[in-house]
Amino acid sequence: xxxxxxxxxxxxxxxxxxxxxxxxxxxxxxxxxxxxxxxxxxxxxxxxxxxxxxxxxxxxxxxxxxxxxxxxxxxxxxxxxxxxxxxxxxxxxxxxxxxxxxxxxxxxxxxxxxxxxxxxxxxxxxxxxxxxxxxxxx
Numbered sequence: 001x002x003x004x005x006x007x008x009x010x011x012x013x014x015x016x017x018x019x020x021x022x023x024x025x026x027x028x029x030x031x032x033x034x035x036x037x038x039x040x041x042x043x044x045x046x047x048x049x050x051x052x053x054x055x056x057x058x059x060x061x062x063x064x065x066x067x068x069x070x071x072x073x074x075x076x077x078x079x080x081x082x083x084x085x086x087x088x089x090x091x092x093x094x095x096x097x098x099x100x101x102x103x104x105x106x107x108x109x110x111x112x113x114x115x116x117x118x119x120x121x122x123x124x125x126x127x128x129x130x131x132x133x134x135x136x137x138x
Contacts, residue, residue: 003076007112007137010104016074017101020065022057024094030061056091062129065100066118070135074102075114078138086118086131097123102133112137 005014020026031037036058039046047055063086070079092098099121106115113136120129 002072003074004078005075005137007075007107007114010075010107010114010137012104012106014074014104015101016069017099018065018069018073019097019099021097022061022092022094026061027055027057027094030058034058034060036060052091052093054093056093057096059088059092059129062092062098062100062120065098065120066102066129066131066133069100069102070116070118070133074104074116075135075137080136080138081133082113082136083134084118084131085133086129088128089130090122090126090128092120092122092128098128099123100129105132 027041031042040050040056041058044055070081101119103117104114105117113134116133118131118133119127121127
């Protein structure tokens with residue numbers, strides 16, 4: 001279901017989230033769409049030799065969930081993504097459930113701009129992405 005929260009109705013502190021369990025096919029499909037076939041994502045034998053000791057999902061796959069929250073839940077439909085700052089804090093492995101959350105930090109009246117904290121966590125509460133987005137709400 002898509003939400004279309006009006007700019008006037010958005011308040012500092014509002015939040016929205018979505019969760020998705022990362023599957024093997026999610027990682028392969030993302031690699032195919034983006035062309036990012038880094039072996040740490042698609043080759044278990046190679047990935048075992050890395051600091052992660054196994055395959056990890058593409059970081060940008062989890063960032064996509066943040067985009068999904070912004071475009072479908074808060075602020076929702078008619079949101080234009082203007083900027084995103086982010087830090088990758090921990091890896092996401094196949095089978096992890098990632099929860100992307102956005103929280104309104106600031107509204108800029110007159111320009112219909114909204115600044116949001118953007119995070120992603122795994123099922124055990126590990127912060128995997130921390131950032132800040134700027135959007136415009138039409």
